[in-house]
Amino acid sequence: HQRRYLNSHILGNGWSHSTMSAEEDKKEAGSGPSSGTTSPFRSRALSQDEEIQAARRRQESISFDYVAGLEQLSEDNMLAIRSLFNRHLHCTLAKELSVATERDYYLSLAYTVRDHVMAGWFETQQVYYRHDPKRVYYLSLEFYMGRTLTNTMINLGIRGLCTKALYKMGLKMEELEEVEVDAGLGNGGLGRLAACFLDSMASLSLPAYGYGIRYEYGIFEQRIRDGYQEETPDHWLEYGNPWEIARPEYILPIHFYGDVKWLPGGKFEWSGSQIVLALPYDTPIPGYRNHTVNTMRLWSARSPNSFDLSYFNHGNYIKAVIDRNLAENISRVLYPNDNVFEGKELRLKQEYFLVSATLQDIIRRYKNFRTGAADSQYQRTSFEEFPRKCAIQLNDTHPSLAIPELMRILVDLERLPWAEAWNICCKTFSYTNHTILPEALERWPVSLLERVLPRHLMIVYEINRRHLDHVITVFPGDIERRNRMSLIDEHGEKSVNMAHLSIVGSHAVNGVAGLHTEILKNSTFKDFFELWPEKFQNKTNGITPRRWLLQCNVPLATLITERIGEAWIKDLDQLAALRPLADDAKFLADVIDAKLVNKKKLAKYLAKQYGIEVNPHTLFDIQVKRLHEYKRQLLNVLHIVTLYNRMKKNPRGDFVPRTVLIGGKAAPGYYMAKMIIKLITSVADVVNSDPDVCGRLKVIFLENYRVSLAEKVIPAADLSQQISTAGTEASGTGNMKFMINGALTVGTLDGANVEMLQEVGKDNIFIFGMTVEEVEALKQGGYDPVKYYEGNPELKQVLDQIRDGHFSPDAPDRFHNLINSLLVHGDRFCLLADFAAYIAMQDRISDEFRNKEGWARKCVLNIAAGGFFSSDRTIKQYASEIWKAVPVPVKRDKKKDDTKEAKEPAAP
Numbered sequence: 001h002q003r004r005y006l007n008s009h010i011l012g013n014g015w016s017h018s019t020m021s022a023e024e025d026k027k028e029a030g031s032g033p034s035s036g037t038t039s040p041f042r043s044r045a046l047s048q049d050e051e052i053q054a055a056r057r058r059q060e061s062i063s064f065d066y067v068a069g070l071e072q073l074s075e076d077n078m079l080a081i082r083s084l085f086n087r088h089l090h091c092t093l094a095k096e097l098s099v100a101t102e103r104d105y106y107l108s109l110a111y112t113v114r115d116h117v118m119a120g121w122f123e124t125q126q127v128y129y130r131h132d133p134k135r136v137y138y139l140s141l142e143f144y145m146g147r148t149l150t151n152t153m154i155n156l157g158i159r160g161l162c163t164k165a166l167y168k169m170g171l172k173m174e175e176l177e178e179v180e181v182d183a184g185l186g187n188g189g190l191g192r193l194a195a196c197f198l199d200s201m202a203s204l205s206l207p208a209y210g211y212g213i214r215y216e217y218g219i220f221e222q223r224i225r226d227g228y229q230e231e232t233p234d235h236w237l238e239y240g241n242p243w244e245i246a247r248p249e250y251i252l253p254i255h256f257y258g259d260v261k262w263l264p265g266g267k268f269e270w271s272g273s274q275i276v277l278a279l280p281y282d283t284p285i286p287g288y289r290n291h292t293v294n295t296m297r298l299w300s301a302r303s304p305n306s307f308d309l310s311y312f313n314h315g316n317y318i319k320a321v322i323d324r325n326l327a328e329n330i331s332r333v334l335y336p337n338d339n340v341f342e343g344k345e346l347r348l349k350q351e352y353f354l355v356s357a358t359l360q361d362i363i364r365r366y367k368n369f370r371t372g373a374a375d376s377q378y379q380r381t382s383f384e385e386f387p388r389k390c391a392i393q394l395n396d397t398h399p400s401l402a403i404p405e406l407m408r409i410l411v412d413l414e415r416l417p418w419a420e421a422w423n424i425c426c427k428t429f430s431y432t433n434h435t436i437l438p439e440a441l442e443r444w445p446v447s448l449l450e451r452v453l454p455r456h457l458m459i460v461y462e463i464n465r466r467h468l469d470h471v472i473t474v475f476p477g478d479i480e481r482r483n484r485m486s487l488i489d490e491h492g493e494k495s496v497n498m499a500h501l502s503i504v505g506s507h508a509v510n511g512v513a514g515l516h517t518e519i520l521k522n523s524t525f526k527d528f529f530e531l532w533p534e535k536f537q538n539k540t541n542g543i544t545p546r547r548w549l550l551q552c553n554v555p556l557a558t559l560i561t562e563r564i565g566e567a568w569i570k571d572l573d574q575l576a577a578l579r580p581l582a583d584d585a586k587f588l589a590d591v592i593d594a595k596l597v598n599k600k601k602l603a604k605y606l607a608k609q610y611g612i613e614v615n616p617h618t619l620f621d622i623q624v625k626r627l628h629e630y631k632r633q634l635l636n637v638l639h640i641v642t643l644y645n646r647m648k649k650n651p652r653g654d655f656v657p658r659t660v661l662i663g664g665k666a667a668p669g670y671y672m673a674k675m676i677i678k679l680i681t682s683v684a685d686v687v688n689s690d691p692d693v694c695g696r697l698k699v700i701f702l703e704n705y706r707v708s709l710a711e712k713v714i715p716a717a718d719l720s721q722q723i724s725t726a727g728t729e730a731s732g733t734g735n736m737k738f739m740i741n742g743a744l745t746v747g748t749l750d751g752a753n754v755e756m757l758q759e760v761g762k763d764n765i766f767i768f769g770m771t772v773e774e775v776e777a778l779k780q781g782g783y784d785p786v787k788y789y790e791g792n793p794e795l796k797q798v799l800d801q802i803r804d805g806h807f808s809p810d811a812p813d814r815f816h817n818l819i820n821s822l823l824v825h826g827d828r829f830c831l832l833a834d835f836a837a838y839i840a841m842q843d844r845i846s847d848e849f850r851n852k853e854g855w856a857r858k859c860v861l862n863i864a865a866g867g868f869f870s871s872d873r874t875i876k877q878y879a880s881e882i883w884k885a886v887p888v889p890v891k892r893d894k895k896k897d898d899t900k901e902a903k904e905p906a907a908p
Contacts, residue, residue, distance in 0.1 A: 081158075081165040084112040103239060105171055106149070106179035109162065110242035113152055117284045120293035124890050128207050132369045134388060134885045136201065136208040137362055139402060140194040140395035141354060142334070143212045143296060144186025144219075146547075146707025148243050148283075150177050151199070154551055155286040181236050182706045184218030185298075185334060187665075188626045189733055190434050192707065193512075193871075194395055196733070199544040200871040202287035202294040203570060205887040206879055211358040213350060214244075214281050214298035217333040222665045222704040227681035231668050233333075244281040244298075250364075252278045253304070254356045256349060260455045268412055270455040276327045277302040278357035288546055288570055291890040299357045301330035336667040348444060348452055355402035359409060362390055383414060387427035391883035394506070396434045397442045397498040403429060403505035404459040412455070418462070430508040430882045432539070433499065434730050436516065436524050437630070443495040446488070460496055464488055467504050474531060485527045503528050503535070508882045510537045513731035513752045515772065539878055540755055541731040542871035545572050548737045552711035555594035556742060560863075563587065572870035575740070579864045588856040595718070595742060595859070602716035606700060612688065614698050618657035619849050622743070623721035624705055624713060627666035627673040630728040634676050634818065635831045636662060636721055637683055639842055641798045641807075643697055644687050651692045656846040661713065663702030675818055677701065682807040682814075710734075715741050718855075719845060722747035723838065725829040727772035740866035742859040746841060748834070752869070760865040764858045768841040769834040778833060785827035788835065795835050799823070 088111040089095055095104045128135070153159035163173040186192060194210065201208035220231040258273030278299040285294040303324035329346065330353050366389055370378030394400055403425060410421035435441065449457040464487040471482050483490075487500045503509050503525060511517030517538035521529040529536050550557045550569055560568060563581060568574035581587040599616035607613050623636050640660055647655055662680050666673035684699035702709065720738030722729075722745055729751035739745060739756060746766040747753040757765055770778065789796055803819040805812025822832060849855055867873075879885045 078161060078165050078168075081112060081162055082169060084115055085109060085165065085169070088112055102175065103179050106176045107240075107242055109166070109176055110149055110180070113149060113156070113158070113162065114242060114284070116156055116158060117152065117286055117293055120286060120291045120890065121284045121295075123291065123892075124293045125295075127888060127890050129370050131888060132389070133207045133888045134883070135365070135390060136206060136879070136883050136885050137358065137390060137392045138194065138197060138201070138208060138210045138395065139355065139358060139392060139399035140191070140210065140212050141351065141398035142186035142191030142395075143183075143194045143198070143210060143298070144188070144191030144707060145183040145195045146711075147177070147180045147182055149180050150551055151547055152243075152286055154546060155199075155203075155288045157289050181239070182218075182708050183236055183241070184234050184706060185212065185215055187219055187334070187336060189731075190396060193541055193733055196542065196544040196547070196871040197875060198285045198294065198296060199287075199546060200542075200875040202285045202292050203290060203544075203546070204872060204875055204879070205287060205290055205292045205889045206294075206875065206885055207888050208294050208885075210285070210294075210296040211354065211361075212296070212298050213331050213354055214300040215331055215334040216300075219334055219665065219706075220336065220668065224677075224681060224701060224703050227678050227685070229666055229674050229677050243283050245283075247280045247282055250280050250361065251302070252357050252360045254278050254353050256352070256452055258454065260458060267415070268455060268458070270408070270412070275304050276330060276353065277304050278353060280357070280361070291892050297358075297361070299331065299354060301328045301332075301353060303327035336665075345448060345452060348448060351398055352401050352405070352453060352456075355399050355405050358399075359402060359405055362392070363409065366390055383410065383416065383424055386424050390428055391885055392429050393878070393883070394429060394431045394502055396432060397502050400431070400442070400498045400502040400505075401453070401456065403501060404456040404463070407459050407463070408455055411459075422463075422466075425505055426507050429502075429506040430510070431502040431506040432510050432512065433520060433524075434512060436519055436730065437728065442498040443489055444498065446494040446496060449496060457496075460487060460501065463501070463504065471531065481527055485531070499525070500528075503532075507535065508537055509535045510539045510882070511730065512539060512541045513755060514538055514540060515727075515749070515754045516730045516751060519727060519772070537881060539874055539882075540752060540868075541733050541736070542869050542874035543733050543736045543740075544871050545569060545740065547711075548714070549740050553594075553598065553715035553741050555597045556591070556715065556863075559590050559594050570872070571867075572740075572872065573867035575864050575867045577864075578860055582857045582860040582864070585853070588853055588860065591742060591860055592852060592856050595716070598715040602712055605712055609703075610700055612698065612700055614659045614700075615657060615695065618659045618696075618698070619718050619846070620661065620716055621658050621719045621721065622661045622713060622717040622738075623723070624661070624663040624702065624710065625732075625734055627664045627670070627676060629672055629676075629821075630724055630829050632723050632725065632829060632831060633662060633664070633680070635723055635834065635838060636660075637676070637679055638795070638798050638831070638835060639839060640683055640687070640697070640699055641801065642794050642839060644683075644690075644693065645794070645797060645801075647693050647696060648690070651694070655696050656849050657696040659698045659700070661700050661702055663705035663709070663713070665705060672818070672821065675815065679802065679807065679815055679818060686807055710737070714738055714743070717741065717743035718849065719743060720745045720747075722751070722753055723769075724748060724750045725834075726750045726770055726775050728829065736866070736869035739862050739869065742863050744845075744855070744858055744862060746845060755868065756865075759868050760862050764861045764865075766841050766845055768837040770830065775830055778830065783826065783830070783833065785832040786823055788832040789823060792836055794839070795832065
């Protein structure tokens with residue numbers, strides 16, 4: 001029986017990898033792309049002993065011990081990587097060398113690296129279930145992960161080993177890394193922050209899970225055609241995703257629509273709903289060299305109905321598939337973020353789909369706390385411990401429906417009294433706010449909620465009733481305050497204010513920068529702060545140094561490690577040891593050389609991508625972020641045109657040469673942002689082709705800005721533009737990435753720029769423009785932008801040129817609406833008021849850039865001050881001050897006790 005099974009199911013034509021001798025294994029490992037050999041498949045007869053041995057090896061190949069053995073890879077067993085690579089090429093991808101493509105080689109490498117992650121992934125989950133610690137659940141509608149391969153190899157400590165193994169097979173690691181498609185499951189800062197947080201939580205050994213949606217199409221691909229942005233679908237799953245594992249055994253039902261029935265005893269039943277299935281896909285998130293591998297679980301929508309053959313019998317194929325398509329549309333595409341909330345039904349379904357599936361999964365894990373599966377011996381029947389075992393973080397208001405959903409589960413399904421359920425709910429949830437722009441705050445129409453989620457609307461009304469009773473008790477007679485604090489917005493179309501719901505249903509509310517949090521407390525949520533001052537906290541954002549320095553800037557990371565060691569990789573505060581080196585001439589020269597290497601690399605990329613040659617010795621002046629009026633890319637353009645005019649006026653003048661790079665995507669429906677892109681490209685066409693400028697000024701718009709492009713651009717920057725109107729940017733994280741990579745910042749006192757100023761000192765950052773208070777005073781006093789236009793000749797010339805068609809001779813009125821937004825419609829974001837200060841600061845920057853050593857000294861001091869902006873620091877603060885969660889280390893020594901019992905603090 002064993003022989004028949006092996007021959008028919010494993011060996012096929014008589015060959016099996018598992019039957020190869022040690023000598024044959026070495027030969028097979030050497031048969032890579034450079035060997036010139038064909039596929040190693042061959043036929044030979046097996047003896048009975050060999051067949052039995054093959055069966056044993058097959059069992060070993062799926063055992064935990066075998067996978068754990070991969071963790072022991074070293075220089076001495078590099079053959080193991082080459083062997084795994086070839087086996088995946090031949091067996092997983094079914095490709096011979098004669099037909100294998102570069103993508104096949106990338107996939108083979110990705111599967112090889114993923115194999116190496118598995119031991120830690122298995123062991124991490126075993127440790128978590130063994131010790132049953134408090135788990136953190138990070139709910140986010142966006143996870144902007146970018147590429148996974150390089151980050152995973154670095155965190156595992158095997159990139160050098162893999163690079164050498166590929167080299168011996170005639171392959172280049174850098175070329176295979178470029179094949180990987182970005183996982184663009186986010187619009188910008190919010191999704192990228194979530195990705196950095198996952199890396200930090202794993203690197204800090206926190207028992208944590210990321211929950212989101214597996215969008216079939218991520219953030220759109222941006223193409224520039226005739227200077228205009230065009231959007232094309234980002235089908236990032238076109239060639240499959242080697243990092244994810246489907247988990248159909250955990251598929252869950254999600255309900256929409258239906259009716260609510262009143263049951264005896266004051267209970268309710270939601271019935272007659274339509275069901276969509278949520279299929280989870282898991283991606284391992286390895287920490288940095290600590291054996292911890294956490295999980296990101298993304299949900300994909302599936303229809304519960306198979307094809308109705310009766311439709312086929314009547315020839316109606318479209319009807320047969322339409323129901324499936326409607327259900328699966330929920331996870332089809334990521335909504336672009338234009339900072340203007342639109343209450344669309346599909347978006348509401350996405351948000352509820354995420355929270356419903358996630359809460360069911362969390363509760364399953366909570367109840368079955370030892371194994372994750374039903375087991376009466378290890379099953380909780382009470383929710384009393386829920387807040388002490390589960391911390392749920394809402395990343396903005398997108399997952400805020402989790403609050404009424406948990407109440408529905410506890411009250412309707414688990415039959416808990418309302419007061420007890422509400423107490424559990426409030427102790428479990430915490431809420432991060434990411435915006436203060438009023439038009440961006442979510443408000444769902446009551447009519448839409450009533451139709452799609454009828455039971456949840458009832459629960460929201462009951463939450464609101466009890467909440468307003470409490471408000472009027474604390475502030476008796478203050479009807480205006482009660483109305484302002486209501487969860488139901490009665491102005492215009494009746495709607496539910498999701499930010500208010502998030503605050504009421506959470507035990508902690510945090511902003512993401514010091515200034516942002518103060519604005520929340522003193523303005524946006526002032527009433528709530530006065531009611532619950534203890535809820536409000538600040539947690540300044542951070543970035544992971546593994547991706548944003550160690551991975552993307554090898555020359556600088558190597559230089560830093562040579563001088564202060566490698567402890568900074570896990571403790572970014574160690575960068576402070578670089579401060580004394582700011583006066584070390586040799587170190588400054590090395591920093592200049594490292595920057596030049598990065599600039600030459602980017603210049604080569606720009607020449608290849610855009611056909612534009614740039615001088616790497618010029619000042620690389622960079623602004624990369626989402627296109628939005630409040631981020632003031634238009635102010636940057638006004639400075640470019642000012643420089644251009646000066647050069648035209650004085651062609652032989654002594655100007656500091658600049659290469660200005662601007663990149664970012666505009667939401668498809670955001671007309672003004674898309675016209676700003678057209679203006680940038682139009683100005684670039686004129687400037688780059690003008691012989692009077694003579695290479696002293698180059699302007700390039702970076703098409704399809706994304707994480708992998710950021711990893712090329714940021715290390716090469718000399719100047720980082722963070723010029724949003726004071727009081728509009730919540731935090732920003734791009735500013736931090738530029739800072740630790742040795743770029744100097746020109747910016748306003750907005751978002752995290754304020755804390756950057758505090759950390760680095762006023763002499764090492766270029767701060768200009770109005771403060772939040774000055775902006776408010778200007779507007780209250782009646783801001784007249786025309787006064788600034790008429791009072792500044794350079795500004796007037798620039799605006800007149802744009803308005804009169806100097807940069808659009810084929811359509812002179814093309815940019816009228818942009819100019820009207822400034823001169824006719826009030827210049828909402830105060831570009832003209834800040835113009836003179838901005839130009840003066842840019843002039844100072846040019847003067848300071850002439851002093852190479854002085855500039856390098858400021859760069860070093862910026863890098864040395866970057867420790868505060870590590871996402872590790874941010875996550876430590878969340879864990880200790882909000883989540884009350886402690887690390888659970890995963891140790892590899894199986895002969896000793898893996899971990900010590902986690903001593904959990906009391907729930908908040």
